[in-house]
Amino acid sequence: METLGHLLYGFSVAFQPENLLLVFIGCLLGTLIGVLPGVGPVASIAILLPLTFKISPVGAVIMLAGIYYGAQYGGSTTSVLLNVPGELSAVVTTFDGYQMALKGRAGPALGIAAFGSFIAGTLSVVGLMVLAQPLSQFALRFGPPEYSSVIILALTFISYFSKRSVVKAYMMGCVGFILSNVGLDPVNAFQRLMFGQYNLAEGLNIAPIAIGLFGISEVIANLEKTVSREIIKTKVRNLFPTKLDWIRAKWAILRGTIMGFFLGTLPGCGPVLTSFLSYGVEKRMSKTPKEFGQGAIEGVAGPESANNAGATGAFIPLLTLGIPPSATLALIFGALILHGVAPGPFLIQQHPDLFWGVVSSMYLGNLMLLVLNLPLIPLWVQVLKVPAAFLYPVIILFCLVGCYSINNNMLDVYIMTIFGVLGYLLRKFEYDLPPLVLAFVLGGLLEANVRQSLLLSDGDFSIFFSRPISLTVFILAFLLVVLSIVPFFKRVKRYGENV
Amino acid sequence: MRCLMERDIISGFFWLAFAVFIGSRAVSYGVGSFSRPAAGSFLFVTSILLGGLSLLLIISALLRKTNKVRSSEIWKGLDRKIVVGVFVAIIIYDLLLPILGYLLTSFSLMMTLFCMTRKKVLSTIPYALLTTVLSYLLFEVFLGVPFPKGLFGF
Numbered sequence: 001m002e003t004l005g006h007l008l009y010g011f012s013v014a015f016q017p018e019n020l021l022l023v024f025i026g027c028l029l030g031t032l033i034g035v036l037p038g039v040g041p042v043a044s045i046a047i048l049l050p051l052t053f054k055i056s057p058v059g060a061v062i063m064l065a066g067i068y069y070g071a072q073y074g075g076s077t078t079s080v081l082l083n084v085p086g087e088l089s090a091v092v093t094t095f096d097g098y099q100m101a102l103k104g105r106a107g108p109a110l111g112i113a114a115f116g117s118f119i120a121g122t123l124s125v126v127g128l129m130v131l132a133q134p135l136s137q138f139a140l141r142f143g144p145p146e147y148s149s150v151i152i153l154a155l156t157f158i159s160y161f162s163k164r165s166v167v168k169a170y171m172m173g174c175v176g177f178i179l180s181n182v183g184l185d186p187v188n189a190f191q192r193l194m195f196g197q198y199n200l201a202e203g204l205n206i207a208p209i210a211i212g213l214f215g216i217s218e219v220i221a222n223l224e225k226t227v228s229r230e231i232i233k234t235k236v237r238n239l240f241p242t243k244l245d246w247i248r249a250k251w252a253i254l255r256g257t258i259m260g261f262f263l264g265t266l267p268g269c270g271p272v273l274t275s276f277l278s279y280g281v282e283k284r285m286s287k288t289p290k291e292f293g294q295g296a297i298e299g300v301a302g303p304e305s306a307n308n309a310g311a312t313g314a315f316i317p318l319l320t321l322g323i324p325p326s327a328t329l330a331l332i333f334g335a336l337i338l339h340g341v342a343p344g345p346f347l348i349q350q351h352p353d354l355f356w357g358v359v360s361s362m363y364l365g366n367l368m369l370l371v372l373n374l375p376l377i378p379l380w381v382q383v384l385k386v387p388a389a390f391l392y393p394v395i396i397l398f399c400l401v402g403c404y405s406i407n408n409n410m411l412d413v414y415i416m417t418i419f420g421v422l423g424y425l426l427r428k429f430e431y432d433l434p435p436l437v438l439a440f441v442l443g444g445l446l447e448a449n450v451r452q453s454l455l456l457s458d459g460d461f462s463i464f465f466s467r468p469i470s471l472t473v474f475i476l477a478f479l480l481v482v483l484s485i486v487p488f489f490k491r492v493k494r495y496g497e498n499v
Numbered sequence: 500m501r502c503l504m505e506r507d508i509i510s511g512f513f514w515l516a517f518a519v520f521i522g523s524r525a526v527s528y529g530v531g532s533f534s535r536p537a538a539g540s541f542l543f544v545t546s547i548l549l550g551g552l553s554l555l556l557i558i559s560a561l562l563r564k565t566n567k568v569r570s571s572e573i574w575k576g577l578d579r580k581i582v583v584g585v586f587v588a589i590i591i592y593d594l595l596l597p598i599l600g601y602l603l604t605s606f607s608l609m610m611t612l613f614c615m616t617r618k619k620v621l622s623t624i625p626y627a628l629l630t631t632v633l634s635y636l637l638f639e640v641f642l643g644v645p646f647p648k649g650l651f652g653f
Contacts, residue, residue, distance in 0.1 A: 051642070054642050054643075165556075167552055167556050170552050171514055171549060171553065171556070174518075174546075174548050174549035175517075175549065178542060178545055178546070181545075185528075185538035187538070188538060190528055190529075190538035192524075192539070193521075193542075216589070220581075220582055220585055220586070223578070223581050223585060223616065224577040224578045224579070224581055224582050387617075388616070389613070389616035389617045390613070390616075390626065392612075393613055393616060393630075394630055396585070396608075396612060397605060397608065397612075397630060397631075397634055398634070400589070400592060400593075401605075401634055401644075404644070404646070405638055405642065405644040408644060408645055410596065410597055410647075413593050413596070414593055417589055417590060417593055420586070424582070424586075428574075429506055429509075429510040429573070430506070431510070447541040451536045451540070451541070454534065454536055455535070455536075458534045459533030459534030459535075460533075488555075488559070
């Protein structure tokens with residue numbers, strides 16, 4: 001009953017004209033970003049971050065969240081019609097969605113993707129609402145050792161699930177930590193890595209780093225190669241799946257939702273991984289696994305539901321523990337900090353308008369996305385025809401101007417340019433960028449908690465292992481490190497024998 | 500010699516050098532003790548970790564017999580001119596913005612970028628003009644961002 005009261009309060013916040021408009025803008029931009037291949041939600045949120053400084057913290061998070069889960073909806077359109085995923089999380093949708101389109105069933109493929117996303121998105125918001133409060137109550141027991149262990153676990157998770165080399169992912173985490181040390185030492189105001197730039201006293205800002213790493217470098221990486229966008233010539237009709245489609249897809253949607261939601265709460269296990277796992281599960285559980293890859297509707301329904309549920313589930317660690325589980329959520333974390341709001345267990349108590357407003361806006365957002373996705377599919381198809389030669393230069397200008405507008409000084413623009421070059425080179429040398437951003441965002445928090453723990457214990461490291469929560473979390477982190485590093489050493493040994 | 504051009508070896512050495520530099524800075528800030536960690540303690544530990552991981556990367560790349568990726572292969576089949584051109588244009592934009600002001604610099608940047616991607620100079624003028632004016636209206640007029648005025652006052 002209490003939750004219902006909170007939810008009604010949340011709706012009163014979300015229904016304020018300004019917030020309602022921001023949900024709409026967020027969902028619209030998110031869908032657009034999802035539709036356009038090459039520009040992901042991380043880059044988009046990074047570019048739009050400076051614009052949110054002019055609006056309230058509630059409005060800012062409502063809009064950024066809308067972009068994030070909206071992009072999951074939009075990604076399926078290009079997967080089905082172009083065989084090019086608009087988003088990484090929609091890669092799996094190409095396997096069966098495009099095959100369905102080739103067979104003249106683009107409509108039902110897009111329809112089940114939209115309905116599955118809506119059902120998963122809505123059920124996940126219920127999950128978020130129910131789980132967030134007890135989790136934040138539990139997190140109130142956390143002291144500096146517990147926080148240190150949880151942050152280390154989060155970074156271990158994101159490195160473990162890294163797309164490329166685990167060693168490189170850990171290296172990026174270290175670079176992120178180093179960058180988080182730029183500025184005055186929080187304990188004794190000692191200047192660290194400032195090199196005479198007093199504007200850096202408060203440390204590096206997340207926005208120029210993220211815009212450079214994800215915005216500029218992503219655009220340039222897209223400009224260097226010409227991707228042909230051939231939309232299949234099929235009429236998108238009968239968007240409503242048939243009764244048989246529903247019968248085949250209903251359990252896939254439910255399984256995708258549950259799996260996506262819970263896995264989405266784990267750092268590094270975002271919408272991309274959940275959609276792949278859902279596809280694997282559906283194929284394994286299917287009575288006709290041979291149909292997968294040939295246009296099985298379960299192969300679209302499951303992953304599309306999972307990636308949406310995962311996007312919502314990811315808000316749980318951010319809003320309850322103050323630990324962002326992915327690079328996108330790290331940017332939303334950064335937006336909250338820049339607005340003077342500290343994400344963590346006290347967020348629900350101290351900023352109920354923000355928490356319940358955002359949760360309620362997600363219900364509205366999912367409804368808006370269903371409306372936006374189905375009737376507007378012909379419009380999104382037209383959007384795909386906007387030439388990249390026009391789009392990418394405009395994005396570059398927005399990166400530069402957006403960056404300047406953060407503090408109205410050129411230093412942020414210079415920093416963004418440096419990180420643009422660095423981000424591009426890191427992509428070329430196959431380094432994953434999310435661990436860097438996550439470690440940068442959490443670095444200050446980790447340092448403060450480790451130092452506090454050591455001060456409390458007078459330098460005794462057993463403080464981290466004598467408390468049940470931190471001990472359990474450290475054991476988990478240790479196991480993950482071992483699990484990720486052992487295969488690496490095995491490979492080295494094997495190659496060594498060859499040498 | 501070929502082995503030295505391997506991608507992971509190049510990046511590994513870069514991060515190793517970076518780790519050594521950061522480690523030396525950390526020592527100069529003071530590392531302190533376990534009971535009283537000083538300003539450089541966290542940086543020092545992180546630099547050791549980064550250095551260790553870099554060495555691991557280099558060793559694994561040296562031992563690798565298959566799947567070697569030489570640095571020259573990274574750029575294979577890609578339009579390198581456009582990459583260098585865009586970065587140079589951005590750097591020049593950064594330098595000229597405070598001197599020439601927002602409108603002129605942004606228009607020049609958009610012209611340059613559109614010419615690089617569209618290759619048709621005349622047809623890019625209206626696009627460049629429109630983008631510059633719209634961004635000016637959004638940021639300066641609507642959001643109140645005070646752009647640099649430059650030598651010409653606009």
